[in-house]
Amino acid sequence: xxxxxxxxxxxxxxxxxxxxxxxxxxxxxxxxxxxxxxxxxxxxxxxxxxxxxxxxxxxxxxxxxxxxxxxxxxxxxxxxxxxxxxxxxxxxxxxxxxxxxxxxxxxxxxxxxxxxxxxxxxxxxxxxxxxxxxxxxxxxxxxxxxxxxxxxxxxxxxxxxxxxxxxxxxxxxxxxxxxxxxxxxxxxxxxxxxxxxxxxxxxxxxxxxxxxxxxxxxxxxxxxxxxxxxxxxxxxxxxxxxxxxxxxxxxxxxxxxxxxxxxxxxxxxxxxxxxxxxxxxxxxxxxxxxxxxxxxxxxxxxxxxxxxxxxxxxxxxxxxx
Numbered sequence: 670x671x672x673x674x675x676x677x678x679x680x681x682x683x684x685x686x687x688x689x690x691x692x693x694x695x696x697x698x699x700x701x702x703x704x705x706x707x708x709x710x711x712x713x714x715x716x717x718x719x720x721x722x723x724x725x726x727x728x729x730x731x732x733x734x735x736x737x738x739x740x741x742x743x744x745x746x747x748x749x750x751x752x753x754x755x756x757x758x759x760x761x762x763x764x765x766x767x768x769x770x771x772x773x774x775x776x777x778x779x780x781x782x783x784x785x786x787x788x789x790x791x792x793x794x795x796x797x798x799x800x801x802x803x804x805x806x807x808x809x810x811x812x813x814x815x816x817x818x819x820x821x822x823x824x825x826x827x828x829x830x831x832x833x834x835x836x837x838x839x840x841x842x843x844x845x846x847x848x849x850x851x852x853x854x855x856x857x858x859x860x861x862x863x864x865x866x867x868x869x870x871x872x873x874x875x876x877x878x879x880x881x882x883x884x885x886x887x888x889x890x891x892x893x894x895x896x897x898x899x900x901x902x903x904x905x906x907x908x909x910x911x912x913x914x915x916x917x918x919x920x921x922x923x924x925x926x927x928x929x930x931x932x933x934x935x936x937x938x939x940x941x942x943x944x945x946x947x948x949x950x951x952x953x954x955x956x957x958x959x960x961x962x963x964x965x966x967x968x969x970x971x972x973x974x975x976x977x978x979x980x981x982x983x984x985x986x987x988x989x990x
Contacts, residue, residue, distance in 0.1 A: 672758035673779065678748040679723070680713040682766035685892060691766055694730040698775040706775070707734040711752050714742030719766075749841070749867040750858060761851055763868065765842040767892045769798065769966040774888040775853055778845045781825060782882055788882045789850045790875030792828075792843045798890035828881045829952050841868030842889060850874060853935075865924040873925065877932050877945040907952045915959070922956040 675693065679686065698704055712720050720739060727735040730803065749763070760779060764770075771777075774793075778940075782788050854874055865873075875881035929949040933942050 673760045674707045674709050674756050674758040675706055675762045675764050675804045676763040677710045678713055678752060679719050679744055679766045681715045681717045682719050683717045683722060685767035689766055691776040692728045693774050696775045697773045699732045707736060709736045709752060711738040711740050711748050713740060713748045734878040746866055756851060761846055763841045763844045769890040771888045790871055791882050793884040793886055793888045795889055795891040796887045798892045800982055823886045825882050825884050827884050846871055856935055857931045859937060863924045863926050863927040865928050870928055873928050877941050881910035890896055902959055919959055922952055925952045
């Protein structure tokens, strides 16, 4: 029996949660007698009806093995870490509370992993999906093509080196990974103090192990709205945007270097150690350019493009401020 866990962190998600849950409880993988699926949910201290909705669905859909944890509010980053610590399975899906999954997403990704044992971290393409209350421009799917990734053709390919950190359109809700990677990630996470997001950490680790692959297929509707933990919103002034961008980029690079240092120190595999070192040196070069105020396209770290000319201006100002 193959054990699979779908891990979701929730927080005041009542507005869109039912649509996501509907797409989870109808997954075709639940018809597979060779697979056991656990839906592991940690609620991060919601004050709305999120927990009630979860318990309602758990009572109505027993084909899933439900494990609902009611926790204190610790923020989405720590909440997902707590989820990964609670997992006990062979494969792990990460899940947000407000997207809509294709009904065959789990089975398609699991089949891909099982047919390609070299893959330890698998990601897929998304379909951007917006609610009407958000005044943002559509994030362009051509961010994938800029990485050298091919069209939406259903094929798999190794994530190219260019994708490592410089332009990161891969979201945690698109991840499936092995228990081996989960265990390695938790070791790295606790080795040195860092605040890296779980999806970025998994991406780094899989990249250093040369086991990160990409499925060129849209398998979820990714909902972007004003309450997203990583929502795209306008800030009051462009100067403030510049200051925020520079600060967050600096912290991001520092966390990347910390994680890559941990990978080097924890592994006994010379190939992984070498790759992690090369990745570290590349990030260090960009980090030094940032702190010495040299020109650098910091906005590449954003997922996609939304207002190209504005971001070009931010790039110029970042180099000056």
